[in-house]
Amino acid sequence: MNAVTQGELLRTLPFARRYARALTGGQARGDALVAQALRAGLPSDVPVELALFAGVSRLVPDSSGEHISAKQRQLLLLTALEDLSLTDAARAIGTPLPQARQMLEAARDALRAVAATDIMVIEDEPIIAMDLRQLVEACGHNVVGIATGEAEAVAMARALKPGLILADVNLGPGGDGISAVQRILQEQDTPVIFVTAYPERLLTADRLEPAFIISKPFEPMALAIATYQAVSGGIPLD
Known part of the structure; x- marks a missing residue:
């Protein structure tokens, strides 16, 4: 070293x-x-x-x-x-x-030029959810639903089967975004991107950690490349 x-x-x-x-x-x-x-x-x-x-x-x-x-x-x-x-x-x-x-x-x-996918957003703040929808659609994707709480997110994912989930971590009274995603992933294999103002808090090795994390606030290009990586499965190492 x-x-x-x-x-x-x-x-x-x-x-x-x-x-x-x-x-x-x-x-x-x-x-x-x-x-x-x-x-x-x-x-x-x-x-x-x-x-x-x-x-x-x-x-x-x-x-x-x-x-x-x-x-x-x-x-x-x-x-x-x-x-x-x-x-x-x-x-x-x-x-x-x-x-x-x-x-x-x-x-x-x-x-x-990459093909679009259907995205479900988990976000409890209406203004932030609206901004996320605009950014997602500007990247060429389609928002199929916005859930504001954990229970709603689980039910919506079950019904819509989105191609990608974009999730906030803190849902206020509505619960926990990571918990919601864990429940969803028990039923379906869907790529997930977490959005948080404190990404280092999700990378402590103290609990199950997400693979894709974007820091708030973020630029459209950050969302575009994270979405591409999540949907494409990343780079093969061998």
């Missing part, structure tokens, strides 16, 4: 875990990728705040993919989900900046 201190590593670890899970499409595969990066030793050719992102990124084999290559997905996730500059994202994946810029522009264009 390079000169990354334990404190620096602990600060970036939750976000590197979120990135790895979104990249691979699942909790177990993402966490295994982070562990592999730590065992292999982190790159020394990037700043310490990028070392864990770089270690994870460089273990993923590049592939063309059906719509977007592995490196393009990495750039999308690092810039849109983790809010890195394109310069830092390019350094993390080990790609020259001009090439990374071209790859990112092509990836954004490809996202707009």
Whole structure:
């Protein structure tokens, strides 16, 4: 491992875990990728705040993919989900900046051409729910229902069988978003994206953790790439 201190590593670890899970499409595969990066030793050719992102990124084999290559997905996730500059994202994946810029522009264009899916939203705040609907529809998807509480969410998912669920964590008096999703997943295998202002609270290893997490507030591109990753199943590692 390079000169990354334990404190620096602990600060970036939750976000590197979120990135790895979104990249691979699942909790177990993402966490295994982070562990592999730590065992292999982190790159020394990037700043310490990028070392864990770089270690994870460089273990993923590049592939063309059906719509977007592995490196393009990495750039999308690092810039849109983790809010890195394109310069830092390019350094993390080990790609020259001009090439990374071209790859990112092509990836954004490809996202707009991806087939739409039916999305169910779990959100108790009406204004936020309306904003989410507008963002989802702007990405080309269709909102088939909005649930405001845990019981309603379970019943709605059972009836609608959505292609993707976009869920808030805290539903106020209506219950808990993670609990609602756990109940839904007992009946159907549906990709889920959680939306929260405190993503690090969902990455503590204290309870069952989601594979896809978006920080509030977020840009439409973050939702677009998270949706694509969730529906497509992430990057195969072998």
